[in-house]
Structure formats: C-alpha cells, structure tokens
Amino acid sequence: MEASNVILSAPLQQLKDEHVSLREEMNHIYEIIEEIEFESGSAVIQEFARLYERILDFNIKLKSHSTKEDDWLFPMMASHLGENDKTIEVMEFEHEKAEQHLRDFLTEAEQARPIVDEDEAQAIAVYAVQAYATLIQHFDREEKVLFPLAEKILSAGEKEELERRFRS
Template sequence: MDATNGVLSAPLHQLKDEHRSLRADMNSFYETTEEIECEAGPAVIQLFAELYQQISSFTDKLKAHSKREEEGLFPLMARHLGENDRTIPTMEFEHEKAEQHLQDFLTEAENKGKDINETEAQWISVSAVQAYTTLIQHFANEEKVLFPLAESILAVDEMEELGQLFQTR
C-alpha cells in the first residue's frame, strides 16, 4: 500500500478516523474555553461547568484511543525500530503530556468545586487549551509520520494482529 497517498491498512485507518472524532470533541471544548475567556460573571461559571463535562467525556475517549496505540501499535512498531529510534518514546511522551494537562484541569476543577470564581475558572481552563494544543500537534505527527511509517514497516500478519486486537478491545 502507498501510505504517502494516505492509503492506510484498516487498523491504521481506524486510528486516523478516531482522530477525526476526537478532533471534533476537542474543537468543541476549545470553543468553550474561548467563550470562558471572553465572558464575564455568572456566564463564566456556567460555561466552566459545561467545559468540565466536555473534558470528562473527552478524557475517557482519549484514554481508550491511546490504549489501542500504546498496547497495540507501539509495541509492534518497536520490534522493527532500532533501540536508538525516538519515534515511539516521543509519541508516548506526547500522550503523557496531553493526559497530564487534562488531569490537571479535572483535578483543579474538582478541588475548587461549586465555590469556583470567574478568575479561577479562566485560569483552570488554560490546562484544557494546553491539552488541545498538544493533541493537535500530536495527531498531526501521528498522521504524517507514525502511521505512514507503520504502514511501511509492519508486515501483513502484524496488521492483521493489530486489527484483531482492536476488535477485542
């Protein structure tokens, strides 16, 4: 297959499709962060409550997606890449960084609870923006570098193994 033209095997195509869905959720929560930044008073607190729900739901979806990559794709690719290759460690680091931003948001929001004020809501929302920025870059890296690389180095039977793994999870 020709990964340079965007033709990917089914498991890689699935991961790329998941990016589309995750990006839609990310765009939605990013819009909410922009509204929080522009609004004032009680509207900020209402928007923050909405953002909290969006981030909670998104975090669950992202964890499921990351797990498929970290337990399926990454180990298969690591077998082929040299021990000095930084591709997989870089991707794992980006996962950790994005997940930490999301966790920071959730933790801070939960710590403030119902007593949160406008300034705190705006400050805590920065973690959601940082997660968004990290993930936009990360998804682009995976789609431009990782997925084409996987397409070129994984054997047909490894792609089948990956596909079966995704179906069972």
Template sequence: MTIESSNIVLCAPLQQLMDEHVSLRKDMDHFYEITEEIEFESGLAVVQLFAKLHERVSAFAIELNAHSKREDEGLFPMMARRLNENDKTIEVMEQEHEKAEQHLQDFLTEAEQAGNSMDENAAQWITVYAVQAYATLTQHFAKEEKVLFPLAEKILSEYEKEELERLFLVR
C-alpha cells in the same frame, strides 16, 4: 524521517486510528470553542461556561483514553520492535500522550477540588489546562497522521497488521 501520507493507503487498524482522530478532533474543537468563550466572558457566565467545559472535557478524556490505549498497548510496542533502537519516534509519541493526559488530568483534578466554590478566576486559570491539552493533541495528531501511521504501514508485516486488527476488536 519525513513520510508524507498523501497517497498511502492504510490497513484497517491504522485507518481506524486515523478515523478516531477525526472524531476526537471534532470533540476537541467543541471544547476549545468553550475555552475561547470563557476568555472573553466575565462573572457568572464564566462559571456557567466552565460547567459546560468540564462536562465536555470529562467525556473527551474517556474517548481519548480508549484511543491512546490502542496505540500504547498495540501499535507502539509493535513498531518499537521494528525500529532501530536509536529511533526515538515511539518514545516521543508516548511522551506526548503523557503530556496531553497530564493536562487533562490537571484540568479535571483542579475542577473537582474547586467544586462548588468555583468562581470566575478559578474557572479561567483551570481552563488553561484544557487549552494546553488542545495544543498538545493538535500537534500530536498531525505527527501521527503525517509520520507515524504511514511509517507503521510501511514497516509492519501483514501478520502484525492482522494482529493489530484482532487487538482492536477485543477492546
């Protein structure tokens, strides 16, 4: 299943998901830059950068959750009904969502538990979760854009696309 998205025009709800990736990727790039600074700094600077990272990742997790919900509750079930029961595309996408969300949740939980006792070492090892989320989501978004969205455009009926659009407007 290798579909190349280069010349496929997506319907409005699929294009919306694609556009959300642009915004999410920009936010991810911002927090990833902070993780790199943390890696090269030391002492108090690390703790201060971590506070900035925590703020960015917290906001990002909320945005990502809204995006994932549209896919998990709208797009994925529709596609799953259309795909062969042996096709694992949707299952893989759902697993990647869970993996990325788990990395973000681990980051937020560990940061919260460290709280005011945050030191350079804790900040550095907790930051690894944000880096893992970034790596997972970078690959995941690319797969959705190159394979999943073009596949959805191809297999979903006009009625399903309109239904997806209605679902997205409600949220």
C-alpha cells in the same frame, strides 16, 4: 514518502479516523474555553461547568484511543525500529503530556468545586488549552509520520493482529 498518498491498512485507518471525532470534540472544547475567556460573571461559571463535563467525557474517549496505540501499535512498531530511533518515545511522551494536562484540569476543577469564581475558571481552563495544543500537534505528527511508517514496517500478520485486538 508523502503521507497523504499512503493507503493505510484497516487498523491504521481506524486510528486515523478516530482522530476526526476526537478533533471535533476538541474543537467544541476550545469554543467553550473561548467563551470562558471572553465572557464575564455567571456566564463564565456556566461555561466552566460545561467544559468540565465535556472534558470528563472526552478524556474517556481519548484514553480508549491512546490505549490502542500504547498497548498494541507502539510495542509492535518498536520491535522493528532500532534502539536509537526515538519515534515511539516521542509519541509516548506526547500522550503522557496531554494526559497530564487533562488530569491537571480535572484535579484543579474538582478541588475548586462546587463554587468556582471567574478567575479560577479562567486559570484552570489553561490546562485544557495546553491539552488541546499538545493533541493537535500530536495527531498531526501521527498522521504524517507514525501511521505511514507503521504501514511500511509492520507485516501483514501484525496488521491483522492489530485489527483483531481493536475489535476485541
């Protein structure tokens, strides 16, 4: 089954659509990281402050998205998949890994504030790079594997339930 040919139901399409805006935000974050990497002096400090604010905002949006999957989609799918199927386990692990990288970034940045030097800023930004890399792969895996699988195994009633929960 080729994922791109699968027509997703409304709640699964909503999750996929949320990836678009999250990716755009991640790309802006990555551009700031590159500035931190290639600039020097006060420009690095200014960019780091921008990065911190962007990640604070992004983290809220990501948590909202992840909650829909962790609390509703994954448990629904798990009830259809056999005990030996690791699909949901892998997805949950990737969520935890990305969230941990973001937490590490925010924790280190807060501990380094209010005065962050150039080397600290570049070192702390590595956590943001790790979160970015994890999420790019994760979104791709969800879109190519998880969402088409969910479309196939979830009943019409379960999809309606997801849609109802996403609206509330």
